[in-house]
Amino acid sequence: MAVLLISLVALTLIKATPLIYAALGGVISERSGVINIGLEGMMAIGAFAAVVISYYTREPALGILAGIGAGALGGYVLGIAATRFKVDQIVAGTGINLICAGGAAYGLVLIYNQPGASAQVPALGREYWVLVALAFVAAAALHWLLARTPWGLRIRACGENPAALASAGIDPLAMRVYAVTLSGALAGLGGAFLSLGELNLYSDGMTAGRGFIALAAVIFGRWNPLGATFACIAFGLFEALQYVLQGRIAWLPADAMQALPYIAALVALAGITGKVRAPAADGVPY
């Protein structure tokens, strides 16, 4: 029983980690006023880029950096689309999701001559616990940065009333591009953790909606980094449960167990609708 409990806790933390990175990205983006629907795609492209670079360099650490860079690039594209070109944020983010998933699928064929999955590449091994710990450090740090620094104050003002920021002499559009880029970098890191931390390859659809779960965690956590992290741990627990309980509850089909995190996200969101307040200018172009 004790062994089971320890493995449940460990698995929960591991499963929560990519969600936390993506959710922190979502918090930054939304606090600056951009809804980042593209988190899912940024995770995917981060996971893919990490595998490719690790494949060529045989250095998983470089792969992780590549994942961060690829996610940041996705974020930058969304940021520019949502600000300079005033594309609807939801449409642009959905576009990012499609391009990233499609790009990675095409890349698999180009690089590995096979659809569906990459070859196995050097992965992180035990070092991935550093990234698990770092996720929690990042959550605390982001909380502090948002609450206590000029940077955080400006991000918050930007998501509430960009005109106020503009009249203080700061360009809200530049602020948003910057925030969404950072958001993408974090989502990319989450994706890289999936492909090089938990696994050692990229396969199509491996992010499996985690970007959207992270978005749910942002809302459930009331746009607060610590709240979002807590929500991610809860969703991670449901994901971990399916592994721990597999084969132990005979009457519950495996498919139903796999659906647990998604059902949990849905129930959580339905439960808090109307009780939370998004940043006033969240999703509103400036």
Place this chain on the structure above:
Amino acid sequence: MPEPALVLRGIRKAYPGVVAVDDAHLELYPGEIHALVGENGAGKSTLSAIAYGETRADAGTVRASGTVGLVHQHFELVGRLRVWENVLLGREPRRGWRIDEAAARSRVLAVAERNGLAIDPNAFVETLPIGVQQRVELLRELDREPAVLLLDEPTAALAPAEIASFFATVQGLAARGAAIMIVTHKLQEVIAYATRVSVMRHGRIVAQMETAATSVDEIARAMVGGELPSVAARAATQPTPCLSVRALRAGSGETSVEDIALDVRAGEIVGIAGVEGNGQTTLADAIAGMIPYDGTISFANEGAQIGVIPQDRHREALVMPWSIVENVMLGRQHRPELRRGATLDRAHARADAQRIQERFDVRAATLDVPVRTLSGGNQQKIVVGRALIDDPNVVLAYNPTRGIDVGAAALVQSRLMQARNDGAAVLLISFELDEILALADRIAVMYRGRIVGEFERTNVDRGAIGRLMAGLS
């Protein structure tokens, strides 16, 4: 004569199809309070945006002796941030990476104290009354120690008592050497508080006067370039019961209303006086049938028609990209005369729009231009015209002249008076006490969701109304 703090010379600014400012000259001197007045679309806002540096002039020069500050009509504040965060946004005092919050708070307090403004730097802006929010906006500019301070319609949302204390602050600033320009529609305030006044018409500054040597009438004539349309005379009527409200309770929180009893009779105007945010919107929405309520709202005659002039013409009354004709149809599309079988009778709607254009002097190139392209005054004329065109039994007018120029306002007030003379029951909710005093046969004062006093036109006591509006009894 001291050196001017701000000099505008030969300013010109054209937008596609319209010259907003044309060869404007203006000098502001330290210590003066200079009012800039003019009808909507006369170029005041463009000129102040140019003075502030927000807009570039096509021609002419702007020279300022120091920083220029601008207090916007619609505050640019962040409601969920604290007062000090709003004031110092972009100029935060630092200690290492973080904001030095103690220094920030004391800096805001120091600026507030220097200017005689009471403020709690820790309060969240969204919890503050409008008048205090404006103080925050003012503090943000004052922290930059501007040599020139531009104020755009600063008293539009303030209660009478707040207006007096606002001007006390502004006068203190001027006394310490700031040059102040106030863009406003309120000519009484110009006379009472400004030292000089410049009048704009069609993009030009057409008159400049010392306020001590002029009058409201003279300024108004300069604004419209002729005589003002006079408000229709109050005809004798035989008021009969029409709209009756009993034990009304609606809304929730700060803006709810409680225990409202009100009668509006055919052939009279009942004015609801009060400071913004005391439940007027809830009352109007309940009577217009837009929100659920407890109690009764009843009409004397079966099938009474109600014409509604909502307070926010952009959000509640007009569809901005639609044409005048389409907006005139909006909300009336079920009327038999506007139907032709299953479709709309556009010819009839066009005739209606034409009637409104004639009665209200709507200035538009054609009836097919989007209402977005019209000035605020012309948009409002369409809203009021549409509310009155079907000769309603009850007219609900909520701030019918807010933010429009004196000429358009006089016309709107005149038409409301005519509707009353023709036997409509008019409920006038206005934040402008002067408007209510001018139009209403009876006045009810609202405070915190209740009616706290009623006056007949014959025994109005302005001071008593002002005290009730402020919550003093």
